[in-house]
Amino acid sequence: MSVYKEKTWSAPEILADLKEVRAKAPLTHVLTNIVVTNWTANVLLAAGASPAMVIAEEEVSDFAAIAGGVLINVGTITSFDAKAIKAAAIAAQKAGTPWVLDPVAAGALRYRTEIATELLNYKPTVIRGNASEVLALAGASGGGKGVDSTAKSSEAVDIAKELAARTGAVVAVSGEIDYITDGKETIAVPGGHILMTKVTGVGCSLGALIASMLAVQKDRLQAAVSASAVFGHVGAIAAKKSQGTGSFAVSFLDELSNLAS
Template sequence: MTDLTTPGDYLAAMRAQAPLVQCITNYVAMNIAANSLLAAGASPAMVHAAEEAGDFARFAAALTINIGTLSPAWMDGMTVAARNARAAGVPWVFDPVAHFATAYRRQTTETLMALRPDIIRGNASEILALAGGESAAKGVDARDPVHAAEDAARQLAGERGAVVAVTGETDFVTDGTRALRISGGSPLMPKVTALGCSLTCLIGAYAGVKGADLFDATAAALSHFAVAGAHAEVKAKGPGSFSVHFLDQLAALDGAGLDAADRREVA
């Protein structure tokens, strides 16, 4: 296989391999997340029950966990899946949705963080709070700009040994040493439910590529999402048509097109 050096290389490899991604995500996100992965070229599996989630995590290419709609039964599935993924060397991605909002979410997040996610993706408010800082948010929406969370992301990445992605108008990703900003996307994206949750699953698909560097893989997934969003906005008349065009653009982009439109810069 060609060396993985650019987002386009990762996209081509991801499509060639169609990695199986176990997505434990919320009720709101399941459909759009699965469709996003299919459009991008990966294979989603929405397996969350504790009775099978742990077994599944051992042979998936990657695992993603999103705590958007929590319940004790789902928490059992998340825990066993994360534990088994870690034991099997399967990369797993954590999306700590509004983890600061309630005591139950805080406890759940502490439990999952102790299982050492390889990649953490959140909005600026979530990452700020996860790193122990002050956030202006009270629920799932970010109330803080991405640039305000960059230092917190670097700190969190260094402390946890994870890649941390802060997503928003301009995304930021770091492994504590390297860092990139990725621009693009569209103002229509926050008006479509669960696109951020879908991005978490797409990061899992890129992380599941054989031989992936998780920092580069995360940046490639962010680039794919951002470029598809920018292209979809040109064709859309509003949030409804945007969601359709966005799936089309996730599928339409190829490696050369992604590299040509890539807007990464070293941070």
Template sequence: MNPIDTVVTTLDQLRRRRPLVHCLTNGVVKNFTANVLLALGAAPAMVEHAEEAAQFAVMADALLVNVGTLDEPQMRAMRAAVAAAVAGKRPWVLDPVAVGPLAVRTAFARELLAHRPTLIRGNASEVIALSGSAGKGRGVDSGDSTEAALAAAEDLARRTGGAVLATGPVDYGTDGRTRVACHNGHVLLTRVTGVGCAQGAVAAACAAVAESPLAAAMTSAVIMGIAGERAQRVAARPGSFAVALLDALDEIDGTIIRREARLS
């Protein structure tokens, strides 16, 4: 199956199965993340108490762990949920937000890495830092190109046995052996809070139904990239763009993907 056929099949499966995605994510983006999943056809849930998070992780179809606004109660919930998801053979996604410059989250994300996430989604600097090297990140902003993160992404994918999606002007997905580049997207995607974090949730939804972690990475990149391009056609400013992006996610289908996806 060629990459675009894989993306179409994964989206079709997502819409058919409506995976329940357990989102342990940062407080800035919860509402937007839930709306992105709903617009796409998945079901969001955010169960954050440590004991309930562990119970719910095996009820859900996939787990997202996003360390954007990390605190001690959330760390306990994330540890419990990841352990339960791994034991229950549920796919899980690690989004290492701002890893590198900040010591606590960097150590914590590397601790979670030992549990072999199904998929890692981060910008180039986050991917480089998570791998153990020094990235040039400034908060949530990357100071590195995605091309500079390719070696780190491939190393992480080999270490986890999953896939890595390094996002930027060009998104790269890799499973440590195969590399796919997605050239879809628009700069307005970087001017709405929560788009990247929501993409992590989309990746988790895709991981619940895709044939492989790399297929989930490719699909989440293509979906968000095309939706961003289509949203910009009708909304040229960030406020209206955020609403148009949800509409574009609802609209996207196999026909649109086959016509507009740019993979290499």
């Protein structure tokens, strides 16, 4: 059992956050990797947000300034994308738009680790990753096998707290239990299902939903907790209704779109 305070879907503040996303359909600016673009758009639509994948260097600054939240995910970043991604982070910080950094595979590959580390200068509101990624971004040896973590989320909590304290970001470590911390307070979000690791992009789309939540919930820790709790709940229900990894992905969208809030 976790030593941290637990929150799950049944908490009224989480339902309230989802209700607010649906009421306001916050414009969510998504710069993510090419593997999960379609899936992420469909996850945000199912949640009730309004996703827009604006990636041109010529457009990202204006768009990050008017969006309700921004996601920056370095999963398939190239030198071409890097310019736009930095511009978006700078514009989000300047405009006060909350933004989420997802340092996919940080630690496993030097180029993206350096970019993700540089992006910390632009003060992400939330950092979301698996244990290996969070450890790597914090400067610890993260390990990681490609895009998968080789560490458990519980093993990264202490480092996550330090990273949060040092950067001013809320840090969300995804795993069998999600740990979300602002350096002082740490919340454990249990739930979910192993199938969530057998469909590509579930973690990436969680980062996007945090960005949508940040648009309607100013308490950053709560926003990240709400998105994680929604995912844990939906993942567990969808797993029961599915016959394999293909129908799990379909059911995940169905259940998210039908979730009573």
